[in-house]
Amino acid sequence: IRRKKKTVIDHPRVASYAFCFDIDGVILRGPETIPEAAPALRMLNGENKYNITVPTIFVTNGGGKPESARSDDLSKRLGVKITPEQIIQGHTPMKDLVGVYKNVLVVGGVGNVCRNVAESYGFEHVYTPLDILKWNPAVTPYHDLSPEEIAAAKDVDFSKVSIEAILVFADSRNWAADQQIILELLLSKNGVMGTESTTYDEGPAIYFAHSDFIWATNYKLSRYGMGALQVSIAALYREHTGHELKVNRFGKPQKGTFKFANKVLTHWRQGVLDQHLKKLSINDPNSHEADILINEDGDEIINQSKLETYDSESDEDSAAEIEIKEPLARVGNEDKIKLELPPASTVYFVGDTPESDIRFANSHDASWHSILVKTGVYKAGTVPKYAPKHTCENVLEAVEYAIEREH
Ligand code: G3P
Ligand code: MG
Numbered sequence: 001i002r003r004k005k006k007t008v009i010d011h012p013r014v015a016s017y018a019f020c021f022d023i024d025g026v027i028l029r030g031p032e033t034i035p036e037a038a039p040a041l042r043m044l045n046g047e048n049k050y051n052i053t054v055p056t057i058f059v060t061n062g063g064g065k066p067e068s069a070r071s072d073d074l075s076k077r078l079g080v081k082i083t084p085e086q087i088i089q090g091h092t093p094m095k096d097l098v099g100v101y102k103n104v105l106v107v108g109g110v111g112n113v114c115r116n117v118a119e120s121y122g123f124e125h126v127y128t129p130l131d132i133l134k135w136n137p138a139v140t141p142y143h144d145l146s147p148e149e150i151a152a153a154k155d156v157d158f159s160k161v162s163i164e165a166i167l168v169f170a171d172s173r174n175w176a177a178d179q180q181i182i183l184e185l186l187l188s189k190n191g192v193m194g195t196e197s198t199t200y201d202e203g204p205a206i207y208f209a210h211s212d213f214i215w216a217t218n219y220k221l222s223r224y225g226m227g228a229l230q231v232s233i234a235a236l237y238r239e240h241t242g243h244e245l246k247v248n249r250f251g252k253p254q255k256g257t258f259k260f261a262n263k264v265l266t267h268w269r270q271g272v273l274d275q276h277l278k279k280l281s282i283n284d285p286n287s288h289e290a291d292i293l294i295n296e297d298g299d300e301i302i303n304q305s306k307l308e309t310y311d312s313e314s315d316e317d318s319a320a321e322i323e324i325k326e327p328l329a330r331v332g333n334e335d336k337i338k339l340e341l342p343p344a345s346t347v348y349f350v351g352d353t354p355e356s357d358i359r360f361a362n363s364h365d366a367s368w369h370s371i372l373v374k375t376g377v378y379k380a381g382t383v384p385k386y387a388p389k390h391t392c393e394n395v396l397e398a399v400e401y402a403i404e405r406e407h
Pocket of ligand 1: 022023024025059060061062063171212214215216225226353
């Protein structure tokens with residue numbers, strides 16, 4: 001056993017647990033911000049009596065805008081810096097389909113926004129229902145394109161294009177036209193408009209960004225969401241073909257989205273730790289030198305409960321050798337200790353919709369802790385279809401509950 005110097009930094013601290021928020025019904029109601037949301041986010045940002053920063057991400061089934069637009073909007077509303085890396089929208093995991101399909105029809109959202117988002121993900125040829133209506137307005141007899149819609153649409157001959165996948169990115173702004181076009185493509189030969197399959201197995205694949213049947217807006221009753229459109233399309237398909245429609249689903253509560261969220265959360269937690277490390281230095285006023293005991297393998301004989309930085313064995317390059325200790329696990333045994341992030345000890349997931357949020361948080365990993373709030377779809381006094389681990393009035397109560405439970 002020998003001694004070496006290390007620098008201990010008492011704060012700021014980064015929590016080993018994390019937070020994940022639903023947006024509609026928790027942070028927002030339609031265009032309005034739920035008043036408790038801003039203090040809740042400030043609390044996670046270090047404004048709490050433990051002076052601890054809690055890594056936080058958002059998983060919404062909503063979409064229809066770039067992740068950067070969503071994060072800018074949330075930053076303004078909440079008075080806390082939110083970055084695009086913290087945002088998972090319903091369509092965000094559809095990035096994984098880039099390279100699988102070349103020609104895609106993107107449905108939903110306003111104007112060309114979803115087309116632009118899909119292109120920013122890397123999709124090569126992105127078409128919209130408006131492009132199809134511009135090509136041939138007779139596709140939907142009762143919808144006349146406005147001059148703005150004509151200007152936004154591409155000029156494409158859809159009798160020569162094979163749509164390989166329909167991606168419903170965001171809520172449809174025109175159910176009648178969108179349903180007509182989606183059904184025609186599903187029943188087509190190889191996704192070519194104006195063709196009809198007799199076997200009904202030659203059409204494009206269809207993906208939905210989520211399956212929320214209802215969602216919470218600033219109207220007093222919940223409104224129909226993308227899940228309702230999905231039910232409607234499946235019913236029309238069944239009526240027409242006698243077959244069940246095969247649907248691919250993203251969003252909560254799907255496992256694919258959970259895996260994606262976990263990946264994003266790990267990355268974000270690492271980023272938060274790195275940020276803190278960057279701010280810290282040997283000369284940090286909150287740091288002090290301490291002797292530590294090292295065994296013959298170079299392992300420190302200690303508890304691992306603090307955020308710490310290390311000097312290397314050699315004094316010359318100590319600044320370059322700073323490594324974070326807790327809550328990282330050891331993966332190497334060299335002079336410079338290499339460390340890697342273990343999973344969050346607990347992930348608190350705050351949502352308002354039992355069928356998507358609570359089911360999502362309860363189904364995939366025991367370390368996720370579901371909290372149901374009463375500011376959205378769920379109404380107090382009813383029995384939620386999926387039971388949360390905890391129920392709160394609002395998002396601020398949820399954050400207070402979790403922080404107290406942890407300390
Ligand atoms: O369209 C959005 C809505 O269905 C739900 O959004 O944030 O509650 O998952 P969120
Ligand atoms: Mg919600």
